[in-house]
Amino acid sequence: MKKIIIETLVASEKTAIIEDDKLVELLIDEAEDNKLVSNIYRGIVKNVKAGLEACFVDIGMEKLAYLPLKNDSNIKSGMDIMVQVNKDAVGTKGPKLNLEVSLSGRYLVYIPSNDRITISNRLQNEEERFRLKKIVKSLVGNDCGIIIRTEAQGCTQEELEKDFIELKTKYDLICKEFKLGIGPKPLYKELSTVSKYINDNVNEDVEEIVVNDTEKYNEIKNILKSINKDYLNKLKLIENQDIFDLYKVQSQIEKALNRKVWLKSGGYLIIDKTEALTVIDVNTGKFTGSSNREDTVYKTNEEACIEIARQLRLRDIGGIIIIDFIDMIKKKNKENLLKFLNYHLAKDKRKSEVLGLTRLGLVEVARRREKNSISEYYLEECNVCEGNSFIKSINYIMDDLEKEISRIKSHTCYNQITVEFNPMVLSKIKANKMDLINKIENKYGMNIWLKEDEKLSYEKYKIIFIS
Numbered sequence: 001m002k003k004i005i006i007e008t009l010v011a012s013e014k015t016a017i018i019e020d021d022k023l024v025e026l027l028i029d030e031a032e033d034n035k036l037v038s039n040i041y042r043g044i045v046k047n048v049k050a051g052l053e054a055c056f057v058d059i060g061m062e063k064l065a066y067l068p069l070k071n072d073s074n075i076k077s078g079m080d081i082m083v084q085v086n087k088d089a090v091g092t093k094g095p096k097l098n099l100e101v102s103l104s105g106r107y108l109v110y111i112p113s114n115d116r117i118t119i120s121n122r123l124q125n126e127e128e129r130f131r132l133k134k135i136v137k138s139l140v141g142n143d144c145g146i147i148i149r150t151e152a153q154g155c156t157q158e159e160l161e162k163d164f165i166e167l168k169t170k171y172d173l174i175c176k177e178f179k180l181g182i183g184p185k186p187l188y189k190e191l192s193t194v195s196k197y198i199n200d201n202v203n204e205d206v207e208e209i210v211v212n213d214t215e216k217y218n219e220i221k222n223i224l225k226s227i228n229k230d231y232l233n234k235l236k237l238i239e240n241q242d243i244f245d246l247y248k249v250q251s252q253i254e255k256a257l258n259r260k261v262w263l264k265s266g267g268y269l270i271i272d273k274t275e276a277l278t279v280i281d282v283n284t285g286k287f288t289g290s291s292n293r294e295d296t297v298y299k300t301n302e303e304a305c306i307e308i309a310r311q312l313r314l315r316d317i318g319g320i321i322i323i324d325f326i327d328m329i330k331k332k333n334k335e336n337l338l339k340f341l342n343y344h345l346a347k348d349k350r351k352s353e354v355l356g357l358t359r360l361g362l363v364e365v366a367r368r369r370e371k372n373s374i375s376e377y378y379l380e381e382c383n384v385c386e387g388n389s390f391i392k393s394i395n396y397i398m399d400d401l402e403k404e405i406s407r408i409k410s411h412t413c414y415n416q417i418t419v420e421f422n423p424m425v426l427s428k429i430k431a432n433k434m435d436l437i438n439k440i441e442n443k444y445g446m447n448i449w450l451k452e453d454e455k456l457s458y459e460k461y462k463i464i465f466i467s
Contacts, residue, residue: 060184063094111145318369
């Protein structure tokens with residue numbers, strides 16, 4: 001069974017997905033982030049670059065957005081166009097746009113600019129695929145494109161029709177908004193990560209949804225009502241407690257930040273991330289298994305496959321992944337292992353592909369990269385070590401501090417505290433995080449004074465109570 005634990009803090013909102021008491025996925029939204037992916041805008045074409053087969057579009061952001069074009073495109077400078085963001089701005093590059101707008105519902109994805117009806121590859125029952133396509137075809141004809149999502153399995157015609165009508169109505173309102181006024185303009189904002197996940201994934205398999213914030217509780221309550229009122233029984237509000245600690249999420253996050261991951265058998269993985277790729281080394285460790293070495297190695301490699309699939313999803317590792325399994329002699333064992341790895345990677349909604357064995361016997365995997373891995377939120381390079389190791393990030397420290405202040409507020413009568421930090425940490429907070437300190441003060445009714453202490457290590461802070 002699955003549990004969804006949602007922790008709302010001043011600096012971040014995190015959604016932990018737990019399956020069989022194991023953390024399998026962690027979604028993080030930073031309060032300071034201005035995520036644009038899937039948002040729809042009216043943009044003004046500024047520069048058409050025929051040589052690049054692209055143009056740059058003003059959508060009202062600081063940086064111009066980038067729109068790839070086909071050779072036969074008739075887009076010219078000064079035109080108003082409706083565009084959708086498919087990639088956030090990165091570094092000096094602006095957001096990447098798409099002319100083909102799509103709107104995602106619970107069961108369907110609506111694409112008004114084409115007339116194809118396709119279905120998720122994860123839905124493999126041919127009879128069910130035929131049934132769903134037949135229903136959707138009767139609803140939409142040749143007027144628009146539809147992708148039938150995996151969640152549509154078992155849906156009635158009424159459920160699919162309701163989803164389609166909601167999406168079409170939403171698109172009609174977007175078109176109406178596009179025609180009003182002049183200049184760049186936002187037309188549609190995508191749901192928050194948490195709300196979208198709830199809308200897309202809550203079903204009978206979800207046992208419990210736990211939140212720690214009243215506003216978020218009410219938001220999710222409304223989403224569940226629109227899906228199935230029976231699901232309201234799954235929703236639980238737990239305030240004034242560290243729900244990540246209560247549900248053992250935080251301890252599993254700590255483990256996910258380590259290089260070494262132990263397997264139940266006594267074997268272990270070493271996960272090293274570089275700028276270009278991620279390398280995973282599999283070791284037998286303490287596992288001796290049977291007297292047959294090949295059997296011992298194969299069992300360790302099989303266990304490693306299950307854990308690697310989980311770690312890629314949990315750590316949100318994308319790009320090229322190289323796996324160095326323990327050497328096996330039998331060709332059949334090698335083939336079976338690749339099938340086994342493929343099977344467990346297929347459970348991940350993020351597309352992964354096993355590219356096969358290299359000449360050196362390494363397994364190459366490609367996983368689609370959509371956002372930063374969790375280590376980029378929780379860790380930062382150590383200045384003293386000149387980037388050769390990692391330490392807790394300011395994000396980590398700020399989240400931990402808020403939880404500590406929440407505990408103080410719930411269990412003591414103190415309304416004023418002094419927090420002492422390492423000088424380097426304090427300078428970073430004063431430069432970039434004072435607005436978060438002010439929000440924490442307002443949220444908990446606590447006066448917070450900041451002070452430096454050279455004796456404290458970078459990752460530590462000290463709270464002094466003021467009467």
